[in-house]
Structure formats: structure tokens, C-alpha cells
Ligand SMILES: [Zn+2]
């Protein structure tokens with residue numbers, strides 16, 4: 001059986017399961033992520049939509065600036081980001097995973113919005129990649145996330 005990764009909201013009302021290892025991990029310093037989370041930046045990972053399974057609770061989708069952010073309806077934890085409705089990929093807030101430790105960010109984006117007292121890890125690149133993060137081949141699913 002394939003590995004799965006579980007997570008949920010602050011109060012436990014929303015529980016979800018990922019049927020795929022997250023890829024394309026980024027720290028996003030944009031203003032919208034900051035406001036949506038109440039934190040200086042948000043670390044996101046990507047899964048194919050069909051590999052996100054909501055186990056319990058309800059997500060509240062909030063359209064903003066042409067994107068969709070989904071929050072736990074019960075307690076407001078931000079769970080998902082979509083570039084457009086029914087986008088084939090979902091960005092997941094990795095800090096809502098029960099164990100985010102296997103998912104270090106590989107890139108910092110929107111650093112033009114970064115707060116001056118947030119220190120960047122000099123070992124990871126910044127800015128948008130030349131090409132969007134590619135989904136790893138199945139044989140690489142168990143390896144560490146891409147770092148460039
Ligand atoms: Zn909740």
C-alpha cells in the first residue's frame with residue numbers, strides 16, 4: 001500500500017489525507033499568504049487534486065485575487081490554495097500535516113514582500129522557478145523533495 005500523509009485543522013474538525021508525497025515545496029512570503037494565515041510566511045507543498053482526500057469536516061473556499069483559498073469551516077485554519085477553481089493541483093499548508101518534518105522548503109518565493117526581520121535560508125534559491133515544479137516520477141516519490 002502506498003504511503004499516505006494525514007493532517008488537519010486546529011480543532012480537529014477537518015481531517016485530510018494525502019495519497020501522494022508533496023512536491024514543489026516553497027516558503028511564500030506574499031502579502032496574501034501572510035494575511036490569510038496570520039503568520040510571516042506560509043510553507044506550501046503541491047499535490048494532484050485527486051490525491052487530496054477530505055476525511056472529515058468542511059472546507060470553506062474563499063476567492064481572492066483570482067485564487068481560491070480554503071479554510072477549515074470549523075476553526076479557520078488555512079488548508080488549501082488553488083490557482084483557479086478546479087485547478088488540477090492543490091497547494092497544501094504543510095504545517096497542517098501531522099508530521100511536516102519530511103517536507104523542508106526547496107525555494108522561497110515572493111521575497112519582494114518579505115518582512116525585513118524574516119531571515120532566509122541562504123542554502124535555498126529564491127524567486128519563481130523558470131519552470132513550474134514538475135511532479136516527481138513515481139520511482140522518486142519516496143526520495144527527499146526537490147531542492148532546486
Ligand atoms: Zn477546525
Ligand SMILES: [Zn+2]
Nearest residue numbers: 028029030033
Ligand atoms: Zn503567497
